[in-house]
Amino acid sequence: MNDVEPIGSPGAARGLKHPARRRGSYGIDAPQLLPFLALLAIGNVASAVLSRTAWPLIGAAAILASAAIGLHTSRRGKFLVWSDLLDQLALEGCERILDVGCGRGAVLLLAAQHLTTGRAVGVDIWDRKDQSGNSPDATLSNACHRDHSALGVDSVH
Numbered sequence: 693m694n695d696v697e698p699i700g701s702p703g704a705a706r707g708l709k710h711p712a713r714r715r716g717s718y719g720i721d722a723p724q725l726l727p728f729l730a731l732l733a734i735g736n737v738a739s740a741v742l743s744r745t746a747w748p749l750i751g752a753a754a755i756l757a758s759a760a761i762g763l764h765t766s767r768r769g770k771f772l773v774w775s776d777l778l779d780q781l782a783l784e785g786c787e788r789i790l791d792v793g794c795g796r797g798a799v800l801l802l803a804a805q806h807l808t809t810g811r812a813v814g815v816d817i818w819d820r821k822d823q824s825g826n827s828p829d830a831t832l833s834n835a836c837h838r839d840h841s842a843l844g845v846d847s848v849h
């Protein structure tokens with residue numbers, strides 16, 4: 693198991709809500725689900741055509757809506773929710789944070805922005821079935837997209 697150790701920037705210390713715009717590239721969670729859902733939706737449309745009934749189209753619409761919600765959650769929703777949760781924690785900046793399953797660093801790097809003297813550590817097995825493009829390099833690259841003056845990357849073990 694590897695870990696990546698970014699040091700946080702003083703976003704919270706500046707009293708900012710949602711301290712910085714999301715930068716970098718964070719992939720899609722459970723990427724193998726998308727082709728599966730697409731096939732399922734196509735199957736439902738084919739069934740509607742063959743059976744000459746509209747009912748399977750409702751299933752297709754529900755499947756596509758699920759895929760859209762999943763994509764939204766991966767790309768934007770989880771960042772909004774985690775920003776709010778981290779704001780609510782009212783961190784002082786000196787905390788030590790451990791993110792087990794940090795992936796490409798979505799939560800880890802948001803949390804690190806609330807730190808000044810504290811430290812955020814991410815641990816992961818970087819499984820690409822769980823997140824597309826998952827790798828320590830992707831996490832480090834995202835860490836480097838942050839404010840260089842306040843955020844450094846110590847090491848990858």
Ligand SMILES: C[S@@+](CC[C@H](N)C(=O)[O-])C[C@H]1O[C@@H](n2cnc3c(N)ncnc32)[C@H](O)[C@@H]1O
Pocket residue numbers: 718721722770792793794795796797798799815816817818819820822823826
């Ligand atoms: C859905 S991703 C979420 C990643 C990140 N927390 C985020 O919100 O973007 C789940 C992460 O958990 C990691 N993971 C799964 N099993 C793990 C384990 N036993 N130990 C550490 N990480 C694990 C995967 O590699 C993946 O990066």
